[in-house]
Amino acid sequence: MWVLIFVSIFSYNALAQGSASGCLLNDNRVYTSYTSLLGARLYASGPSIALSPNYCSWSGPKIVTCNVCFGAINAVGLLCIGGPVLQGHEGVYTMVECNLDDYSWALGASAAFVGFFVIRKRKII
Numbered sequence: 001m002w003v004l005i006f007v008s009i010f011s012y013n014a015l016a017q018g019s020a021s022g023c024l025l026n027d028n029r030v031y032t033s034y035t036s037l038l039g040a041r042l043y044a045s046g047p048s049i050a051l052s053p054n055y056c057s058w059s060g061p062k063i064v065t066c067n068v069c070f071g072a073i074n075a076v077g078l079l080c081i082g083g084p085v086l087q088g089h090e091g092v093y094t095m096v097e098c099n100l101d102d103y104s105w106a107l108g109a110s111a112a113f114v115g116f117f118v119i120r121k122r123k124i125i
Helices: 001-013 100-121
Strands: 018-024 029-031 033-037 042-045 049-052 058-059 064-069 073-076 079-081 085-096
Touching: 018 049, 018 064, 042 085
Parallel strands: 042 064
Antiparallel strands: 018 029, 018 085, 029 049, 033 042, 058 085, 064 085, 073 079
């Protein structure tokens, strides 16, 4: 029973999914709020979603470039005032599920744990 609980905890983390839509910068954050003018977008440094390092990996298109303003945005001319503008990649970033091989150590440890108690119960050691 403990083995089932142990494995199910790791399986839950391995199969969790999420996605984020916006501008991804090198700090591994997706900035989601933007101001638009004639089809051009300038993302604000406001709300952002961190791509968790605990997940296996994230995938998304890295073809379209985008800009994030770390100052005030002038919506009339779509200008960034009083802060730097950093360039990133725009897209929808979705988590890729972990492979079972990443958790083979947990399966091996749980099998050894069960084996030890079976041997001990039969009084072999």
